[in-house]
Amino acid sequence: MINLIVSGACGQMGRTILRLAAEQPEAFCVLGGVDPSGLAESEGVAVVADIFDAPRNADIVIDFSRPAALPKILQYCQNTGARLVVGTTGLTEQDQRLLEHACAVVPIFQSGNMALGVNLQIELLKKASAALGDAFDVEITEKHHNRKVDAPSGTALMLANAISSQYPQGRQYVFGRHSMDCRRTKTEIGFHSIRGGTVVGEHKVEFFGKDEVVSIDHKAYSKQVFATGALRAAKFIMNKQPGIYNMHDLVTEREVLSHLYTDDGQAVITISSLPRQVGVLSLVFETIAKHSVFVDMISMAAQCGxxxxxxxxEQLATALNALNELRPKFEGLDIHALDNTTKLTVEGPGMALRHGVAGQLFTVLSEAGVGLELITTSETKISCCIKNSDVSTALDAISKHFEL
Ligand SMILES: NC(=O)c1ccc[n+]([C@@H]2O[C@H](COP(=O)([O-])OP(=O)(O)OC[C@H]3O[C@@H](n4cnc5c(N)ncnc54)[C@H](O)[C@@H]3O)[C@@H](O)[C@H]2O)c1
Structure with a gap:
């Protein structure tokens, strides 16, 4: 259970977050809201004007308010040990420095756009920029409702930063072209902000080339996509060390383990006391191959022989008979078989980007009392053989820990 304080509780985002958190009572408990609007309550939650008057036992502060709120929020987090999710946009360089200073002691999640789709848009833009290079002019148009106060949007800046990062010299940002009596340069990104009605948020990035235009767009149809992302960020930051994290970190962690499956009907043979001489292994596996045995995972501890x-x-008996042929050749050979095992595999593309996944997996299994008979790994996969009787315990423990 995560204890939350929501800053900007009476605003559009604040109210949406309060509503969504109330729908997940097993995950979140909202202790209170902060908002100087003068309202004493929002979505059934008590609201105070000053964060220093809010309960001091929050695990996390979620802030979707105004940049001016930031210094007090950081002070609150430093005083109480709370973590911070910042969605507020329009932060100045000085605000950003405050965040960078505070993250030495406070785990902070910051994103100008908490929608998962925008994260994908960022990755596509990096690819498009790298592919299209200098031959295309980049312009960003963003549209928001008539109550938005900052321009360009924080998301437009995130998108531009992703594009700029693909050029060794970066890109210059030009905000509108009113009164500019000169041609655009090849190295600029133009920003155009439109405000009106109830538009939740639209970001269109166009790459203008000779006789062709490539456009990569994202449209949000409700505030809920951002609120969902903010609550995901709250869960993500709960077990993190101090530092600044963003949507990219969250998405790659979610993909660390995406698949979990089992293959029963496996047996494991362990041969010990093998002499340490060249060609021993080929003799072992050639011998079983001659009897048409299919070997799957192999793991070796050379030092221990x-x-x-x-x-x-079903091939265990055949393999054991075949291996007995080796006994006269290698004195003291110890052959041990286990015939009631299941191969359990966890897989995920994010594993290649993150260290410590095997450690986490083995900790989860050992805390659940599951012993490992055999382990093999690749860049994006870990497979282990476990006893059939441990399978359901292992699946429960892994699914729970990695939220599969
Ligand atoms: N990161 C994202 O995904 C994302 C998505 C949507 C909006 N936003 C940003 O979140 C912020 C809020 O957006 P909104 O649409 O809810 O705006 P809003 O104007 O509806 O709400 C802002 C609320 O903050 C309150 N507020 C003002 N000063 C405050 C302070 N010092 N402490 C606490 N509360 C204070 C206001 O009274 C208001 O109720 C904006 O910066 C917006 O750009 C970010």
């Missing part, structure tokens, strides 16, 4: 491998359970 032992090798383990998995195979279909």
């Amino acid at each position: 032992s090798v383990s491998f998995s195979l279909p359970r």
